Amino acid sequence: MNTHPKCEPQSIRHRLDVKILNVLVRKSKTLRTEIRAKGRRRTARIAFDRSVIFALSKIYRFPAAWHTPTSMRPYRIAVATTINALDPKVVCEVGCGLGSILSRVHAQKRVGYDVSPGVLRAARLLRSRSIDFRSGSIDAVDLPSMDVLVLVNWIHEVSPEDLERMLLPLLPRTRHLMLDAIDADNAFGYQFKHDFAFLDGKARPLSSTRVDGEGRSFRLYEVIA
Numbered sequence: 001m002n003t004h005p006k007c008e009p010q011s012i013r014h015r016l017d018v019k020i021l022n023v024l025v026r027k028s029k030t031l032r033t034e035i036r037a038k039g040r041r042r043t044a045r046i047a048f049d050r051s052v053i054f055a056l057s058k059i060y061r062f063p064a065a066w067h068t069p070t071s072m073r074p075y076r077i078a079v080a081t082t083i084n085a086l087d088p089k090v091v092c093e094v095g096c097g098l099g100s101i102l103s104r105v106h107a108q109k110r111v112g113y114d115v116s117p118g119v120l121r122a123a124r125l126l127r128s129r130s131i132d133f134r135s136g137s138i139d140a141v142d143l144p145s146m147d148v149l150v151l152v153n154w155i156h157e158v159s160p161e162d163l164e165r166m167l168l169p170l171l172p173r174t175r176h177l178m179l180d181a182i183d184a185d186n187a188f189g190y191q192f193k194h195d196f197a198f199l200d201g202k203a204r205p206l207s208s209t210r211v212d213g214e215g216r217s218f219r220l221y222e223v224i225a
């Protein structure tokens with residue numbers, strides 16, 4: 001073995017070069033798989049959207065991983081389409097994130113609540129001024145009446161008991177609920193998989209929408225007056 005001190009920096013450099021090369025090979029394989037599955041245009045769009053969200057997450061300090069772009073997760077389009085079919089006047093979303101659903105909803109009044117101040121600042125920058133972004137969670141909702149109350153892609157972090165406790169007081173103030181239910185066999189490791197049994201007799205299921213690759217359904221309920 002050559003242990004000459006002069007050779008060491010070179011061997012470290014060589015090992016580093018090999019590591020970088022391996023990373024590049026892995027990345028280019030992933031990219032080729034993505035292009036095969038999604039096509040060039042969509043892959044480029046996703047890469048662009050992700051870099052915008054990544055930059056915003058650094059500026060406004062929120063976790064980028066929680067905010068994948070709609071080009072990558074088009075469920076928001078399906079959710080907004082279902083809501084728009086109700087021709088709503090007032091739509092409120094709790095856990096609205098960057099406002100990707102609300103920005104696709106057509107309603108005179110759109111209100112989004114979120115607990116992350118950084119996300120709210122980024123959402124205000126990205127979206128129309130006509131969307132009212134507010135700080136807080138379910139217990140902060142003070143709208144006297146809503147056509148649709150949306151809670152999507154975060155309630156899997158809330159226990160059924162807590163969700164029931166927070167949601168039931170709002171039922172007299174909303175006509176519909178849009179909720180997501182993680183599939184029982186979804187292996188991703190979500191903390192809670194709701195069946196919304198606590199809504200029995202209080203709200204009736206109107207529709208359940210599936211989107212490829214989501215492993216969950218998007219459920220629309222009508223509150224029983």
Ligand SMILES: C[S@@+](CC[C@H](N)C(=O)[O-])C[C@H]1O[C@@H](n2cnc3c(N)ncnc32)[C@H](O)[C@@H]1O
Nearest residue numbers: 066095096097100114115116119137152153154
């Ligand atoms: C994955 S993002 C989803 C955003 C949006 N619902 C969507 O589907 O595009 C989840 C958002 O819920 C927010 N959130 C998490 N727990 C919350 C809570 N208890 N109350 C309100 N917002 C919450 C997070 O800050 C984050 O912005």
